[in-house]
Amino acid sequence: MWLFIAFLAVPLIEITLFIQIGGAIGLGWTLVTVVLTAIAGTWLVRNQGILAISQLKSSFSDLKxxxxxxxxxxxxxxxxxxxxxxxxxxxxxGFLLLVPAVRVFVFKAIRARVNVQTFQTGPQPRRSYPDDDIIDGEYSEVAQDRDRIKRPSKWTDH
Structure with missing residues (x-):
């Protein structure tokens, strides 16, 4: 239901803002503003994304x-x-979500609603099986032609 409301409300809000701002500053400046915010946003997203990837790599390398x-x-x-x-x-x-303090606030709000049962880093515990001395595998017999072996090796001596 919330998703339906969002898909209905967001375009209505955008249309209303386009009409209001376009009427106040004119069509040309409205279009320039939209294009400039897209360019600035792309640059900020790229920089923030690089920082987030480095923090993610750091957390993996530190086993956090x-x-x-x-x-x-x-x-x-x-x-x-x-x-x-x-x-x-x-x-x-979009610009609000690029502010780290806003993201921390949103993260804490999400974390309060989500319950993580377990999280484990490092080597996994070894599972024990009832018969640890049994190794499962496949084999096939290879017939040896002794006449073809020119130099006997220590591996084929009986």
Whole structure:
């Protein structure tokens, strides 16, 4: 239901803002503003994305919980999609998601609603089987032609 409301409300808000801002500053400046916000947003998303990827790599190399850098990366990706969508409302939300303090707030709000049962890093515990001395494998017999062997090796001596 919330998704339906969002798909209905966002275009209505965008159309209203286009009419209001276009009437106040004119069509040309409105279009220039939309294009400039898309260019600036792309540049900011690229820089923030590089930073998020480096934080994710750092958390993997330090064997830390990668949840926060992953969520930050997802929010940066989402903000990039919003900034490339023409409109003032989506640009405002996209620019807000590029502010690290806003992302931390959103992450904490999401984390409060999601319950992670377990998280484990490092080597996995070894599973024990009832018969640890049994090795499962396949074999096939190879017939040896002793006349073809010119130099006997120590491996074929009986």
């Amino acid at each position: 919980d990668p949840t926060e850098p992953l969520v930050h990366g997802a929010m940066i990706l989402f903000s990039g999609a919003l900034l490339l969508t023409p409109g003032f409302f989506t640009d405002a939300i």
